[in-house]
Amino acid sequence: MAEHLASIFGTEKDRVNCPFYFKIGACRHGDRCSRLHNRPTISPTLLLSNMYHRPDMITPGVDAQGNPIDPRKIQDHFEDFYEDIFEELNKFGEIESLNVCDNLADHMIGNVYVQFKEEDQAAAALQALQGRFYSGRPIIADFSPVTDFREATCRQYEENSCNRGGYCNFMHVKMIGRDLRRKLYGRYHGYKGSRSRSRSVSPGYRRDYDRRDRDDRDYRGSGRRSGDRHGRYDGDDGGRRRHGSPRPSRSPGREGSEERRARIEQWNRKREERE
Template structure:
């Protein structure tokens, strides 16, 4: 009956719905799968397919040797990518999780999963990313059924014992350091607090200015209005101090990773698509 169907939904016993799509949000059979892929019309989680350009996958595609890669450079480039994506996606709301697959299989390679605190935030992100480009490639963004990543991730990979390698059908989630994760979360929380406080500060300044004009007349109001230029500068300086200043080591890492990045065009070359500072570009005309 209905109770039995509900119990087996998304499990291996379910002969109608694909358990891998239900748990992972992707299936190696794709459209050829014999079971249904029930794509949600809304979700807390969005999937941006193949957004991360896995350097190992790129080397393998060119019949190269992955062992030739500089792992330190790979990790530094990944941190830059993670930071770009985190900052872009946080514009739409608070992220509960940002998971990027390190798998090599066609259905999982480079997949970016972003789980928001609220479905409305996920919907805003999905709508905004639709039709945009990253590294010259169109972004394919859709809602994902995955909301519990404990079922999606490979436990053996997390323990360092997965013998299936990059072609495992469960998520091999590539992580950044805990210190970087905390830094990004602090930056988001600080930005949200500043955003919520700024309207009240401007209202209080305008009220004090109007009271000053009423009490002291036009001449004094001119001097007061002139003094209001200082908080603007102070505010901009404060804003500048709030922005994260990377350490000299990180600045050096950034300059090296940018110079080696495949997204940076050679001098005099012509971009196929315009790019914003954050890496995610606007829609083509």
């Protein structure tokens, strides 16, 4: 029985744990979901909920006044946002991937997922983001269970063939240009200059998703360097690590799905013991 439960953990057959929260860190039912959302107490990945507001938020390709927007302006707006977020979060440690959802459903629209190389870097970033604002809106940040974006992203969207559009339940990750990717990620040792949308997805590798069941630009008090172009953060530095201070100790190797399932099962057992 235990082996059977372990084999179906985080899948549609699991009637206890929510498979969508496990895979994408968000669920359309929210707190009303009939299945458990096992929120991690530590993770290398942070979710910044509903953070990116595109200029054609109401109607794709059209501004709030009903006027068409040049697609290049929409992309420029997004890349300004992406660079701004990357430069701010990079102060806490090496970023392995930064993914922004292009979905339209309420629980996914504008979601930003940042995966750090180390869990303690993510923890430091989370602490510093508490109580801060971006472009006049509060930043809602929390640890995310997503550590493998191969299971979270929509393969059909990457192939321009998703028939669910913006209301797909898997991530439609918005892509940045090659030059910006090289500029941001090229600072890291080992960068090879060619990356897929998510740096955690190996080039050429795609999981078979067909089996799935789919149901202002100024810092104010943020300690920003002079010369940086973008940013709309409010709040203090949050105790960032100073240049030249020792790097935090490395966390264990990156967890895959099996390790994450084992950790969540352990959380469930501890919860049952407390009850």
